Amino acid sequence: MTTLDGEQDQLRSNLEIIGRESIGDLEAVLSVVGRYDAEGFHRVEDTCRAEFTWDYEKGAKPQLDKLYEKAKKAQWNAQTDLDWSIEVDQEAVVIANAEANPAQAQWDDATLAGTVLEKWDEKRFVEFGIQNQNWLLSQFMHGEQGALLCTAKIVETVPWIDAKYYAATQVMDEARHVEVFSRYLDEKLSGHYPMNAHLGMLLDDIVADSRWDMTYLGMQIMVEGLALAAFGFIHMMTTEPLLKTLLRYVMADEARHVAFGVLSLQEYYKELSAAELRERQEFAFEAAIRMKDRMAMQEVWERMEVPTADVVKIMQAAPEQDDFQILLFSKIVPNLKKLGLLDAADGWLREKFTEMGAIAFEHLSDSTEEEDAFADGSPAERQVV
Numbered sequence: 001m002t003t004l005d006g007e008q009d010q011l012r013s014n015l016e017i018i019g020r021e022s023i024g025d026l027e028a029v030l031s032v033v034g035r036y037d038a039e040g041f042h043r044v045e046d047t048c049r050a051e052f053t054w055d056y057e058k059g060a061k062p063q064l065d066k067l068y069e070k071a072k073k074a075q076w077n078a079q080t081d082l083d084w085s086i087e088v089d090q091e092a093v094v095i096a097n098a099e100a101n102p103a104q105a106q107w108d109d110a111t112l113a114g115t116v117l118e119k120w121d122e123k124r125f126v127e128f129g130i131q132n133q134n135w136l137l138s139q140f141m142h143g144e145q146g147a148l149l150c151t152a153k154i155v156e157t158v159p160w161i162d163a164k165y166y167a168a169t170q171v172m173d174e175a176r177h178v179e180v181f182s183r184y185l186d187e188k189l190s191g192h193y194p195m196n197a198h199l200g201m202l203l204d205d206i207v208a209d210s211r212w213d214m215t216y217l218g219m220q221i222m223v224e225g226l227a228l229a230a231f232g233f234i235h236m237m238t239t240e241p242l243l244k245t246l247l248r249y250v251m252a253d254e255a256r257h258v259a260f261g262v263l264s265l266q267e268y269y270k271e272l273s274a275a276e277l278r279e280r281q282e283f284a285f286e287a288a289i290r291m292k293d294r295m296a297m298q299e300v301w302e303r304m305e306v307p308t309a310d311v312v313k314i315m316q317a318a319p320e321q322d323d324f325q326i327l328l329f330s331k332i333v334p335n336l337k338k339l340g341l342l343d344a345a346d347g348w349l350r351e352k353f354t355e356m357g358a359i360a361f362e363h364l365s366d367s368t369e370e371e372d373a374f375a376d377g378s379p380a381e382r383q384v385v
């Protein structure tokens, strides 16, 4: 229920927030399909309020100021700091990755028995691995463009000069991230995918919201929190040296971005009313579900000509796959706790993450304690690999 001044007096139901009652309703998840934007662009109405400040006192927010100074030293050049001469044989990488990570990469015969994948030979699995890489890196690239737009918007909307300064460095970081993923896709992989429908819905919602803190919550806390965990996982798993270094460099930037989100929101959220906090809890929940739904990878299965619903059921039956999906929330949950969003409204969001199986991460340290975020020098100078 929304009152005249826009405040809700109660939490909305799952149906109202995410369009379905049950989080696990696969039919509803798969009914959301992507738009291919045949014109080659996609527009979202954005009605934010651009805010000038006359308070130019640098360092009024000391932690943001410290992060800004670190960010200036941590810049790197996508074209010259990475070794683009490394050749990538995608098929060989898929096979090497599977051999290096048997638990994550292979389903055992018992899991596949009687399923649509039972008759797949080695060649089909390798082809799937290749499509999976193309899809994943495409989604990283689209997500990075979302971050670029959101961060430019934060420069406009956030009221404090220290945050505007820091956000300006993040705009540069995100431009570099779009650049590296785009180049890697074009030169080293074998095809692009359009934006996943669920990720697209979430990015549209984040961009369309006119409240400055919602941009941070959606992007820095949720999307970038998940990206940081995903990059870390792929960095650990991949045997391909260029991607490994590229991801490590991007992660050094993302650690700062997520810390920027938590540092900017933590004081502000202490001032919000219970109704305002409830809205933020619902938005965080909606974002978590959209990102979880994305993992069905429906665009890949369509290209492999296999019904997604059948494969998702196989994935759900394979515990290692499920562990990976849950692990993606490892950065998000402690940060939501730090912001007070897990516990507000009698722990409503805590219950949601309990249902999703991700609540145990609340005991991990939050991103303001991330060492990378405050590290000296660029990844190239630190010889980060």
Ligand SMILES: [Fe+2]
Pocket: 144, 147, 173, 174, 177, 254
């Ligand atoms: Fe990024």
Ligand SMILES: [Fe+2]
Pocket: 147, 174, 224, 253, 254, 257
């Ligand atoms: Fe980022």
